[in-house]
Amino acid sequence: GAVVSQHPSRVICKSGTSVKIECRSLDFQATTMFWYRQFPKQSLMLMATSNEGSKATYEQGVEKDKFLINHASLTLSTLTVTSAHPEDSSFYICSASAGMGEKLFFGSGTQLSVL
Amino acid sequence: GENVGLHLPTLSVQEGDNSIINCAYSNSASDYFIWYKQESGKGPQFIIDIRSNMDKRQGQRVTVLLNKTVKHLSLQIAATQPGDSAVYFCAESVSGTYKYIFGTGTRLKVLA
Numbered sequence: 615g616a617v618v619s620q621h622p623s624r625v626i627c628k629s630g631t632s633v634k635i636e637c638r639s640l641d642f643q644a645t646t647m648f649w650y651r652q653f654p655k656q657s658l659m660l661m662a663t664s665n666e667g668s669k670a671t672y673e674q675g676v677e678k679d680k681f682l683i684n685h686a687s688l689t690l691s692t693l694t695v696t697s698a699h700p701e702d703s704s705f706y707i708c709s710a711s712a713g714m715g716e717k718l719f720f721g722s723g724t725q726l727s728v729l
Numbered sequence: 730g731e732n733v734g735l736h737l738p739t740l741s742v743q744e745g746d747n748s749i750i751n752c753a754y755s756n757s758a759s760d761y762f763i764w765y766k767q768e769s770g771k772g773p774q775f776i777i778d779i780r781s782n783m784d785k786r787q788g789q790r791v792t793v794l795l796n797k798t799v800k801h802l803s804l805q806i807a808a809t810q811p812g813d814s815a816v817y818f819c820a821e822s823v824s825g826t827y828k829y830i831f832g833t834g835t836r837l838k839v840l841a
Contacts, residue, residue: 620772646827655737657818657834658773663827707772715761715824720772 617641618710620721627698628729635693635724637708643688644710649681652705652723664691698728737816739836748806752819752832757800759821759830764793764804767816767834776804776817806837814839 617640627633637647647664662683663671670683680702682694691710695702708721742748754762760781765773779786779793779802786793792805802819818834 618772648829655836657737658831705770709773711827714827715822717775717778718763718820718822718829719775720765723770723772725770 618708618719618721620708620724622724623722624725624727626727626729629699630697633695633698633726635695635706635708635726637691637693637710637721639689639710639712639719642710642712644691644712645688647685647691647708647710648718649683649691649693650707650709652707654705658707661693666691695726698726700728702726703728737834737836739838741838741840742809743840744809744811746809748804748809748813748837750804750806750817750835750837752802752804754800754802754819754821754832755830756821756823758823760824761822762793762795762802763820763822763829764791764802765818765820766813767818769815773818809837809839811839811841813837 619638619640625633645666649661650658651661652658660673661676664683664685666685666688672678685691705723705725707723709718711718763778764776766776767773777788777791777793779795784795790807794803816834816836819832820829822829
């Protein structure tokens with residue numbers, strides 16, 4: 615089946631640094647990818663929709679200058695957490711679909727810990 | 730997708746018994762549904778999907794039932810095993826859109 619690859623799986627960084635997370639669709643092209651944040655024992659919170667070749671669409675309350683999204687190709691979207699702070703520590707997950715109303719596949723997630 | 734950030738209900742099942750996890754969806758226009766399994770520290774894993782032209786679909790040890798009249802979706806797991814312990818959540822979507830709405834999720838605990 616379709617696979618979405620996400621890495622790194624875990625990253626620890628110092629406060630004030632930036633962290634980039636990659637999300638790749640391995641066997642299908644994804645014009646649209648999604649980025650989520652998940653707190654312990656809670657459901658997924660959609661942060662933004664990443665659109666290939668255009669600007670990402672951010673959900674209300676998500677700072678676009680804080681969470682930079684780049685979707686430069688049909689198989690790669692990146693999320694950069696800029697000037698990370700301890701409150702940005704969380705589990706970040708991406709997902710991708712081959713088309714509208716089609717199966718949505720998730721990456722394995724990235725656990726970000728900001729010291 | 731939309732956000733649901735609530736604490737998760739828990740279903741405890743004896744190993745070997747059947748599990749039934751329920752999901753009420755919100756949009757009567759939704760015509761595509763997916764069940765996911767999420768283990769601790771991992772991304773959600775696709776289990777099974779169903780389109781609105783079907784009422785039931787079976788996979789390996791899993792069955793999804795769709796009741797469009799009451800906008801209800803269920804996931805049945807036969808002969809539940811310890812490895813089935815995880816959080817399960819449903820997703821609904823409308824064909825022709827990239828909009829996915831996720832359910833709150835249910836934590837399944839399998840008791841030995």
